[in-house]
């Protein structure tokens with residue numbers, strides 16, 4: 001039987017409300033309720049928000065998270081174009097319910113009830129810039145978004161991608177401390193792109209499939225703070241001094257390599273979305289209670305004298321439940337570690353001072 005025109009109208013307004021629940025002109029509450037029911041009644045999964053979802057990273061990240069079977073609800077927030085990206089992604093025939101949120105007034109709706117918040121909001125580098133040159137603009141963006149998280153989903157795990165990660169993570173920590181919601185296990189600076197690059201470049205040198213290679217990358221996420229531990233590569237292997245220097249430099253300069261190739265059109269977006277999803281998936285598996293979920297991430301740490309440091313962690317139901325020691329380093333890595341710590345200390349302090357002063 002054909003549906004009546006009233007039924008068709010009702011269905012259309014339901015779909016609008018599903019896509020734009022925070023925009024009263026776009027639909028009625030009934031669809032939101034239905035979407036919530038579907039989220040509850042459908043495959044069990046986690047609620048994930050992407051802040052900066054309409055950007056170069058945000059769009060492919062949203063697409064890949066919509067394909068993730070662990071996600072039941074996906075909230076896409078941006079200050080521009082969120083409705084367009086949401087409409088597009090929502091047509092994918094995968095399980096997650098997608099909802100769009102546009103602008104500061106809809107931030108609370110985007111965040112309420114979330115288990116995981118991924119933040120790729122902020123400006124990217126152009127050739128000639130360092131990640132620290134992004135601090136002025138991105139520090140304020142991260143502060144505002146983290147104030148929203150503290151208010152609306154204080155228990156969520158946060159995956160912070162916005163650069164400079166070495167400073168934005170300390171900024172987020174200070175915001176959460178001020179709000180009384182800081183849980184060091186749940187604030188994670190995303191460094192998975194460094195690991196993805198390291199696996200790829202090392203595999204090239206060894207003539208292996210990159211999927212078989214595991215390179216721990218520790219320290220931070222900028223220049224010399226990115227420290228690949230080539231002495232700990234799996235499968236066990238050895239490198240000449242020339243290979244070690246080539247690989248270390250290429251991994252440290254991977255971001256710049258992409259920024260220069262893009263000639264002013266931004267920085268890594270597609271490989272970053274891939275790396276972000278790899279890490280987010282690990283966080284969700286940890287939340288689900290899977291055993292043995294290990295990844296490198298920039299996190300509150302006692303591995304060195306610095307308050308934050310990237311190293312391998314074990315992800316569990318409450319976030320980064322165990323932060324692993326660096327393991328034995330060779331002479332080249334020990335020298336690299338000292339350089340990394342010097343620069344990292346300044347970047348961390350800059351982030352802390354941004355909120356405290």
Ligand SMILES: NC(=O)c1ccc[n+]([C@@H]2O[C@H](COP(=O)([O-])OP(=O)(O)OC[C@H]3O[C@@H](n4cnc5c(N)ncnc54)[C@H](O)[C@@H]3O)[C@@H](O)[C@H]2O)c1
Pocket residue numbers: 051052053054055056057058077078079080120121122123124125134138141144145160161162163164165190191192193194221266267268269272
């Ligand atoms: N951690 C890493 O490994 C890594 C890798 C690549 C890029 N990045 C960083 O990620 C960030 C984003 O890069 P991109 O290429 O996607 O940039 P982009 O400019 O393409 O996208 C950024 C998005 O953020 C949005 N945005 C700006 N202010 C916002 C706010 N207050 N709230 C919500 N959204 C807001 C913009 O509207 C835009 O859609 C940059 O800072 C970049 O340096 C980090």
Ligand SMILES: O=C(O)C[C@H](O)C(=O)O
Pocket residue numbers: 124125131163193254255256258259267268
């Ligand atoms: O290099 C950049 O500015 C972006 C990102 O941090 C990267 O490593 O690709």
